[in-house]
Amino acid sequence: GAGVSQSPRYKVAKRGQDVALRCDPISGHVSLFWYQQALGQGPEFLTYFQNEAQLDKSGLPSDRFFAERPEGSVSTLKIQRTQQEDSAVYLCASSLVLVDRGQYNEQFFGPGTRLTVL
Amino acid sequence: GQQVMQIPQYQHVQEGEDFTTYCNSSTTLSNIQWYKQRPGGHPVFLIQLVKSGEVKKQKRLTFQFGEAKKNSSLHITATQTTDVGTYFCAGMEGYNFNKFYFGSGTKLNVKP
Numbered sequence: 693g694a695g696v697s698q699s700p701r702y703k704v705a706k707r708g709q710d711v712a713l714r715c716d717p718i719s720g721h722v723s724l725f726w727y728q729q730a731l732g733q734g735p736e737f738l739t740y741f742q743n744e745a746q747l748d749k750s751g752l753p754s755d756r757f758f759a760e761r762p763e764g765s766v767s768t769l770k771i772q773r774t775q776q777e778d779s780a781v782y783l784c785a786s787s788l789v790l791v792d793r794g795q796y797n798e799q800f801f802g803p804g805t806r807l808t809v810l
Numbered sequence: 811g812q813q814v815m816q817i818p819q820y821q822h823v824q825e826g827e828d829f830t831t832y833c834n835s836s837t838t839l840s841n842i843q844w845y846k847q848r849p850g851g852h853p854v855f856l857i858q859l860v861k862s863g864e865v866k867k868q869k870r871l872t873f874q875f876g877e878a879k880k881n882s883s884l885h886i887t888a889t890q891t892t893d894v895g896t897y898f899c900a901g902m903e904g905y906n907f908n909k910f911y912f913g914s915g916t917k918l919n920v921k922p
Contacts, residue, residue, distance in 0.1 A: 725910075734816075734898050734912030735853065748908045783852060799843070799910070801852040 694718070696802035698784050704808045705774045713769045713805045717786030724767050725799060726759055727783040735783055741767060774809045781806050814901045816913030824921050829886040831916035833899035840902050842875060842882045843910065848895040856884075856897075889920045 697716045705711050717724050722743055727735035728751075737751040743764035752759070756775075761767040771778055785799040813836045823829050833842065841860045845853035857866055859875035859882060866873045872885045882899055896917045900910040 723908075727912075732914075734900075734914050736912065737909050740908040742908070750909070785853075798855040798858065799845075799853075801845075801854070803852050 696784055696786050696800050698782075698802040698805050700805060701803060702806050702808075704810065706810055707774060707776060709774050709809075710770065710772045711774055711807065713771075713782050713807070715767045715769070715784030715786075715802060717765065717767070717784070718788070718800055719765075721786035721788050721800070723787035723789075723797070724761055725785040725787070726767070726769050727785065728753075729781045729783055729804070731780075738769070738782075771807075774807075776809050779807055779809045814899060814911045814913045816899055816916055818916055819914065820917045820919070822919045822921065823889050825891060826888050829889050829893070829918055831884050831897050831899075831918075833882045833884075833901070833913050835880045835901050835903075835911075837903055838879050840879075840904055842879075842902070843900045844873060844882075844884055845898045845900060845912075846895050847898065847915070851895075853898060886918075889918070891920050891922050893918060894920050 724741040726738040729735045739759045740748040741761040756772045758770045781804040783804045784802045787797045843858045844856040847853045863877045864875040870887045896915040898915045899913045
């Protein structure tokens with residue numbers, strides 16, 4: 693079946709521009725995560741959705757970052773007034789199960805959007 | 811705050827040699843996951859460990875979760891060129907299942 697898809701795959705923005713990154717999770721997956729991955733580093737947590745509810749946004753680096761998942765499916769990560777330090781790969785991941793200790797909650801990652809801010 | 815450290819950063823081995831990467835957390839984890847990321851690719855789930863002292867095997871890969879649930883390791887026996895990639899651990903604190911802290915990864919290169 694289809695995996696997690698993200699678009700665009702590559703985005704070049706001029707400093708100060710707004711960008712919107714889209715994530716289509718696997719159908720039926722309750723949990724959705726956004727991560728930021730700098731070159732040579734591990735993914736860094738940005739935010740988490742459980743269906744349409746944004747339960748944790750503690751990883752968003754500034755108020756220029758905003759994420760939404762209005763219908764509990766597709767999610768959009770928006771970055772306003774982009775800065776050079778925003779250049780990174782933005783990964784989206786979805787997970788089927790909700791929450792319970794010990795339950796398997798494998799994250800399925802999308803291919804990522806590589807954002808370059810000039 | 812929560813930190814997950816991973817060592818070594820790089821490992822170069824000859825095909826057939828063994829490989830181990832270690833993950834250490836500053837706090838107790840509720841569970842830990844391991845992912846593999848091929849060059850140019852995205853992280854792919856390998857395994858999840860939940861119980862203290864848990865050991866799981868997948869063919870040539872052996873995963874361990876420490877007794878104190880603060881450290882974990884991934885050991886590959888007799889590496890192959892297909893093992894090339896970066897291995898990440900991702901730890902979760904508490905049982906909210908909403909925030910994973912990824913290590914910085916160990917990049918494995920296997921020479922044929």
